[in-house]
Amino acid sequence: MLLTATACSESWEHYSTDPGMRLSFSSDTLKLDTVLTNIPTSTRLLKVYNRQEEALLISSIDLAGNSGFRINVDGQKGYHFSNVEIAARDSLHIFVEATLASTGQPTPTLVKDSILFMLNGNRQEVKLTAYAQDAYTLRAHRIETDTIIQTTRPLLIYDSLSVAPNARLTLGPGTQLYFHSKAVMHIHGQLTVNGTLQQPVVFRGDRTDKLFSYLPYDRLPGQWGGIVIHPTSFNNSLDHAEIRGAETGIRCDSSSLQAPKLNITNSRITQASTDALSLNHCLAQVTNSELSNAGRHCLSLQGGQYTFVHCTVANFFSWNSRQGTSLYAAHTDEATAPCEATFVNCLITGSNTTEAYLPEMNQQQAACQFQNTLLKAPADLILTPTDYPPTLIQQDAFTAIDTQAQYYNFVPTDGSPAIDAANAQAAQPYPLDRNGHSRLTDAAPDAGCYEAPQEEAS
Known part of the structure; x- marks a missing residue:
């Protein structure tokens, strides 16, 4: 055993000096994509x-530069590292991260660097690249007066962004709000x-890197x-908003029904x-959403009065086990707070056998009316009371359901029951789907917020 150990040691101390050797x-090229400046990235x-x-x-x-x-x-x-050993048929790990300085530019700026290796007189290089994006940082910020924000530079929000009573916040086209972990927007x-x-106006988390090479944190x-x-807030309007990756996307607290919330x-x-x-x-x-x-x-409805037109409500949540359905609608525990909801030209679907849960409260279910609306449920499902029951479907077809990459595209494809299932008259106020495609130029509109490509729908 001693002789064997000595032989291994001597073998390790012999390094090839052949100039033809390469790593x-x-x-x-190691790419870090877009990085918010002055914030440490994850490790690659x-x-x-x-x-x-x-x-x-x-x-x-x-490391070649000071980037x-x-x-x-x-x-x-x-x-800088000198005389780094690497055994035959072996490897070593280099971990890379970055904290990029502010660029002073409104749009992302390319930052380059490289790792240089010298072996037996030969130089090899691995390139490092990232796009540095400056952001306006807000910490526990409260808006007290009417304010308009439109900027190509993201807003990076820590803790909270609040709009005070009697103040209005208007967000212009292209504005992006990046929220740090647990940060909340209070209206x-x-x-x-x-x-x-x-x-679109984007509301998202501030992680711009990837969990895996195929999976962005976003x-x-x-x-x-x-x-x-909050209860004091009314007349809120969101057009072309993109809200993703939150704990709860939007929560509207209980308030008067005398004004639109x-x-x-x-x-x-x-x-x-x-x-x-x-x-x-x-x-x-909610329309065309x-x-x-x-x-x-x-979609969780508890009491109140609601209208949904040309909406796709689709729950294929797969990050972990889910505890609900696409649609939940119920009266509140108070007899004076019934739930009334109308769904027109909508698609309510998902990966569960049944994607609607209407529990009984006060001995009755929520008053939901479904006009030209499809619901994923068994054929024998009974929803009462309703004068307009949904059309029950057991399967659907979409452009992409990729649970590994967490990528979903709910445009219906050939074989989807949503194709041509909507009412044309009810669709007239919404001639374009959420992607800007006409829903009035083929045989009939499609249920949901997306119109199938006409060559596939024919």
Whole structure:
């Protein structure tokens, strides 16, 4: 045993000096995508391989520039490393992260660096790239007067962003709000979102990196707290809003039914860890919008009066086990707070056998009316009382349901029961679907907020 150990030691001390030797890398360019400046990124891994039959001694490993990148070589932090050993047919790990400085530019700026390797007189290089994005940072910020925000630079929000009673916050096209973990938007006054199809207003978490190479953090639920519309708030309107990755997308607290609480058009609320849209004893309308993928309910209604037209309510939540359905509707425990909801030209579907839960309260179910609306449920499901029952479907077909990459595209494809299932007269006020495609030029409109491509629907 002693002789064997000595032989191994002597073999390790012999390094090839052949100038033809080369290192191999897991990637020749390590990309960090878009990075918010002055915030540390997550760590990325670069593997360095010795595919030779002899040990190698790397003369130096250097971070070439002073760009904000940092490296860690087999557990040691630094910018310069000398005489790094790598055994035959072995590898070493280099961990890369960055904190990029502000650029002073309104749009992302490309930042480059590289890791240089010297082996037997030869230099090899692995490139490092990232796009640095400056952001306006707000910490526990409260808006006290009418304010208009429109900027190409994101707002980075810590703790909370609040709109005081009697104040209105208007967000212009292309505005992006990045919320740090647990950060919440509180609306006591009024919120107006004026996005467009080409420039939606985005509400999302502040993680711009990836959990895995195929999975951006931006597609994950529970990245931030969500939007809370408080009892004092009325006449909120959201047009072309994109709300994703929250704990609860929007929660409307109980208030008077004498004034509209919320009007949502052409928008999407998706990947919520609890409810995507929670409406509690208020007056609200949602049109031409997608409510999708929630750990509990995509749409939760408790008391109040609601109208939904050309909405896709689809729960294929797969990040972990979900506890609800696409649609939950119920009276409140108070006899004076019934729930009344009308669904017109909507698609309510998901991965469960039944995607509606209407529990009895006060000996009756919520008063839901379904006009030209499809509901994923067994053929023998009975929903009472309703003068307009839904059309029950047992399957559907969409463009993409990718649970690994958490990518979902709810445009119906050939074989979907939503195709041509909507009422043409009810669709007249909404001639374009959420993607801007006409729903009035083929045989009949499709149920939901998306129109199938006409060549597929024919």
